[in-house]
Amino acid sequence: MRAPDSVVVTVPLCGSAASFALTCVLPFCNIASFLWVYTALPLYFLASDRPLWQLSLLLTVVYIPRLLVQLATRNYGEWLCVPMSFIAAACNLLFAIYPDSLAAIWVAVSANCAALNPTAYRALLHDRFAPAGTWQVKRALRVFMFADTLGYACAPFFGGVLYDNGGLRACAIYALAGTAVCALLPLTLASYWSSWRRRGCWTPSCGSNESANKVVESTLSDEPSKATSSKDTQTRPEGEGKDEESVRVAGAPVAVVMIAAFTNITVYAVEWCLYAIYFRLEFGWSGAWCGFAQMVGDLLGAGVLTISTMACVHHSASRCRCGSTPFCETLWRILGAVTRAPLVVPCLALCHGILMLMLAQPDFVVSVLGQILMGTVYVFFEQACQEMILVYSGGSGSLYRHYLAVHYLIFTAGCALGSPIAYGLYGAGGFATAFYVCSGSSIFVGLPTAAYYGCRLASTSGGLLGGFAASEKELSAKGTEGAVRSATV
Incomplete structure (x- = not known):
């Protein structure tokens, strides 16, 4: 049979x-x-x-x-x-x-x-x-x-x-x-x-x-x-035999994702290393209050992820419309584009820079808001990177493991570097120096990342407002066709 x-x-x-x-x-x-x-x-x-x-x-x-x-x-x-x-x-x-x-x-x-x-x-x-x-x-x-x-x-x-x-x-x-x-x-x-x-x-x-x-x-x-x-x-993930080709086609964008992930964790690690000492020395907080403020922002991000998972937001986004007018539909598409991968990555990098500036301010409310929202931005940033890695793996389990391993090595390096950066800058110029340097670094990475993905998406049929997975599939197909033509010639 x-x-x-x-x-x-x-x-x-x-x-x-x-x-x-x-x-x-x-x-x-x-x-x-x-x-x-x-x-x-x-x-x-x-x-x-x-x-x-x-x-x-x-x-x-x-x-x-x-x-x-x-x-x-x-x-x-x-x-x-x-x-x-x-x-x-x-x-x-x-x-x-x-x-x-x-x-x-x-x-x-x-x-x-x-x-x-x-x-x-x-x-x-x-x-x-x-x-x-x-x-x-x-x-x-x-x-x-x-x-x-x-x-x-x-x-x-x-x-x-x-x-x-x-x-x-x-x-x-x-x-x-x-x-x-x-x-x-x-x-x-x-x-x-x-x-x-x-x-x-x-x-x-x-x-x-x-x-x-x-x-x-x-x-x-x-x-x-x-x-x-x-x-x-x-039953097996698609593309199991195409790892080498996928690495060749997705090499540059995957590298950009890894740089963004490194920036995300390094900036957040600096904040993690300093928050307990900062709020103890500057505002006299206990350990429980320091940990509570650090917890709130992460829980906020986790809650939004949970809601989006239960409601299948991404799955049904293509069917959602805020109105029948062309202006309203265009506005909805723009909002969708800047709140999902890949354009959300540079947006979140810029948010990291702004929140680090808030954290450095002497005003208590502004500083605490900066600390809380840092956790929320980190959660969205990391989730976006994970979903982009999943797309670039093309359904290949072995390639997905490869990208995960590279990502986690970079992630671990960022965690390790966060401590000497944080305490080194704190010793050199105080808390504000550490926060300002990290703010500038995050913005410095966010701007070219936005330019890169803007140019990359603009070359697809969907343009800047097209779906990420569909755009990358189209670009991958173009790269495969180009490779076949070169081999034929």
Whole structure:
């Protein structure tokens, strides 16, 4: 009997325990187990009269093992997230026993940073939802981004509250609980064991288990799979054999996305490194209030992402009209173009610059608003970069992993550089100097990014107001035709 041409698999987004764990629980616990340090440790160093250069060195060096783990994950598979979480849990136990030991702080913070591996979870998410289509993957990524945002939004608040009431020992126990969840929960996911069979298991029998894993994956789903014949949708992501061509065609725009992502995280990392000290010294805030203000902006951005996911804003935007007049429709298209990728990226870079200027002002209300909205802008910025990476991968799982790995290496480098930039500029000229320099840098990146994508979109049939995915598909087709003609000549 002839097999059907293709199969469309429906995977429940949050209707099954496996999907909920992968899109919500793991990203939240993973990020929240580490980022409490940006509230608790600066306050600890201030209270213990330790020099800030030691804190700067700590928050820079801890990212080195994280880079090594990312490289290992790229080469050996996503299954490494579990052993790294077990190591982090053991180090947090040591930290809880010796909370005032600088060596224990270094070991635990380094292990927590190394165990922070959203790239692995995103790859596992892609494996689980890719059979249901790109739109389902995008929705799952938005839920993942919400949980990730909720985690790093709550982490500074948790760190401030725990430090104010229980010192570093309370923070260590909290980190121990989070890393224990990240060590145990992936073991219940079929996509994790699929990663192990593909790249982690070295016995000859592992390869034969791949088909069995697909049966397990469908069994774990609370909703039965639905299969229909289609010539346009495949069980495997499209473009699986076109990685080399896609890299050639999308090389320049992907590089621009990576530069924008680096700017986004570096500017935000500077603010993260300074906010606790800044509001403690300038306005006399406690750790809990510092963390609360940092949390609000991130939660605001996460809330908007959640609403857009539930309402399927992007999916239905083409059918929305604010009126029947040409002017109204044009206005709607302009607003849509500047609030979605790629034009939203330079707009958000300019917003970063403005908010850094607000943060540097001596007026309390203006400064707090700048801090709160920084988190919101960061969330939208990062989500836009993630969706652009998904588009440029062309449906290829291997290419998507490649772009994720490159993005996360750049992301980690930005996190590591944020500390020496922040404390170096603070030592050289105070808080205002650090904020003004970051403001100028963000604007400097935003303007040429706007010019680049403006010229790129203008060459398509949709123009500046056309859809991003359709425009990139058109440009990719033009590049392929040009390559074929050159080869023919």
